[in-house]
Amino acid sequence: MSALTMSPGTATLADLERLYREQLPVQIDRAAKEAIDLAAERVAVAAGGDDAVYGVNTGFGKLASVKIEAGDTATLQRNLILSHCCGVGEALDATTTRLMMALKLLSLGRGASGVRFDVLRLIEDCLLKDVTPVIPVQGSVGASGDLAPLAHMSAVLIGEGEAEIAGVRMPGGAALAQAGLTPVVLGPKEGLGLINGTQFSTACALTALFDAWRLAEATLVTASLSTDAIMGSTAPLLAEIHALRGHRGQIEVARAMRAIMDGSEIRESHRDGDSRVQDPYCIRCQPQVAGACIDLLRMAGRTLEIEANAATDNPLVLIDADRIVSGGNFHAEPVAFAADQIALAVAELGAISQRRVALMVDPTLSFDLPPFLARNPGLNSGMMIAEVTTAALMSENKHLANPCSTDSTPTSANQEDHVSMAAHGARRLARMNANLSQILGVELLCAAEGVEHRAPLKTSIALQKALARLRTDVPPLTEDRYMAPDLDTAADLIRTRVLVAAVSANDMIDLGDAHAAG
Numbered sequence: 001m002s003a004l005t006m007s008p009g010t011a012t013l014a015d016l017e018r019l020y021r022e023q024l025p026v027q028i029d030r031a032a033k034e035a036i037d038l039a040a041e042r043v044a045v046a047a048g049g050d051d052a053v054y055g056v057n058t059g060f061g062k063l064a065s066v067k068i069e070a071g072d073t074a075t076l077q078r079n080l081i082l083s084h085c086c087g088v089g090e091a092l093d094a095t096t097t098r099l100m101m102a103l104k105l106l107s108l109g110r111g112a113s114g115v116r117f118d119v120l121r122l123i124e125d126c127l128l129k130d131v132t133p134v135i136p137v138q139g140s141v142g143a144s145g146d147l148a149p150l151a152h153m154s155a156v157l158i159g160e161g162e163a164e165i166a167g168v169r170m171p172g173g174a175a176l177a178q179a180g181l182t183p184v185v186l187g188p189k190e191g192l193g194l195i196n197g198t199q200f201s202t203a204c205a206l207t208a209l210f211d212a213w214r215l216a217e218a219t220l221v222t223a224s225l226s227t228d229a230i231m232g233s234t235a236p237l238l239a240e241i242h243a244l245r246g247h248r249g250q251i252e253v254a255r256a257m258r259a260i261m262d263g264s265e266i267r268e269s270h271r272d273g274d275s276r277v278q279d280p281y282c283i284r285c286q287p288q289v290a291g292a293c294i295d296l297l298r299m300a301g302r303t304l305e306i307e308a309n310a311a312t313d314n315p316l317v318l319i320d321a322d323r324i325v326s327g328g329n330f331h332a333e334p335v336a337f338a339a340d341q342i343a344l345a346v347a348e349l350g351a352i353s354q355r356r357v358a359l360m361v362d363p364t365l366s367f368d369l370p371p372f373l374a375r376n377p378g379l380n381s382g383m384m385i386a387e388v389t390t391a392a393l394m395s396e397n398k399h400l401a402n403p404c405s406t407d408s409t410p411t412s413a414n415q416e417d418h419v420s421m422a423a424h425g426a427r428r429l430a431r432m433n434a435n436l437s438q439i440l441g442v443e444l445l446c447a448a449e450g451v452e453h454r455a456p457l458k459t460s461i462a463l464q465k466a467l468a469r470l471r472t473d474v475p476p477l478t479e480d481r482y483m484a485p486d487l488d489t490a491a492d493l494i495r496t497r498v499l500v501a502a503v504s505a506n507d508m509i510d511l512g513d514a515h516a517a518g
Helices: 013-022 030-047 070-083 094-108 117-128 147-157 172-178 190-195 199-229 239-243 248-261 265-269 286-308 333-361 384-400 422-453 461-473 484-495 498-506
Strands: 004-006 026-028 088-091 136-138 162-165 168-171 316-318 323-325
Touching: 004 013, 004 094, 013 094, 013 199, 013 286, 026 030, 026 094, 026 117, 030 117, 030 316, 030 323, 070 147, 070 190, 094 117, 094 147, 094 190, 094 199, 117 147, 136 147, 147 162, 147 172, 147 190, 147 199, 162 172, 168 172, 199 248, 199 286, 199 333, 199 422, 199 461, 199 484, 199 498, 239 248, 248 286, 248 461, 286 333, 333 384, 333 422, 384 422, 422 461, 422 484, 461 484, 461 498, 484 498
Parallel strands: 004 026
Antiparallel strands: 088 136, 162 168, 316 323
């Protein structure tokens, strides 16, 4: 598999999603090597000088006032890595770990960290030969960098820690040896350069963003199907309504839903003579809610794209000024805010979907659909408890959506007295996305039953394709059966984008570019 060449400072969200989806190796553009080498040379000079330079010839954190002898600088960096390997909990998944490693390459590649090119080359080789560090997910507060997670990643580079190769977990040194790689001996500041940074938090937030975008696309299909299931109005989708407000996401959602529902016999059957004046908000306000969520995801995406290209080390080597300067680029506040934004969007997409599920199973509100969408209600319970499951998942996501960025606690003898909590703010998003995919999967199942109840009237061609794809794997609910596998299958169709692909083969969905930064 050929490596994707990336130029530090210019990586796009599209590049990063490709890395995530395709698990490609990464190579830094060799044009960046000159700046990397100059910074490393500047650090080497500082290490041999008399002036105290943080992390080069001093201790770390509260120990910054302790001067380190020139002969101990290599031991200092090795000790830093080993002492910071204090992560706990389950291991980060391999796909996110690889993205994290790529982000570290991009950061070091800016030529401001003073880390030699040989270290970057070893990270590249680990990606190429599938040496994946085992990284416990708990232990970072998102300031001074994601210290513990990045230390576990870096430990493998020096032949310590644990790694997986070909799916087998083993000591880091053994994994390098099996791949034909040699551990690196860290030079001055290189341990600090590796563990200072936001790459763990940013990788977790990015993978969540990419998955949340797919779910946002899927909600347009499920919402359209639900609208036909309850014989809802498409008047609230009129372009003029949304142009008068002007929000990009809202306009795009309405346009997409108009296209998806175009030609529905069910819709045409009740344009005249329908006694209902307005549909409930979960039907009528879908463009406003989903559109706002999409706009929020785009905002988070802009932040994370910038962060993915950032030098987040401390201190930074300013080559043009010939200075090594302490700063705070390791503080992950932007990532924490982005993670909170993604969490809000995911929670709200699930909340409005759950209300559509509740609408469809309620015989008093669903416009003549059978109670709980059961074919023989009473004897059969239909989708009764599937709806309860969506309520449980919706409530869980609401709880998880509480902000993490507003929580701070002093650490490291009060030297690090304000932290971002970006790491667990980003980590929770995978769980929220999983919950949302299940909610949307249940909505898909309910809406399919509702639309099929309207026979012989048919829904739109686009939604017929969605139904046909669903029925390939999940038959109609003619009588009660063991439901859990159906829910998982529907959720899988949602999260893998199979459902959206069935509908959008003819560009029925046009949301613009999820990766657009403008």
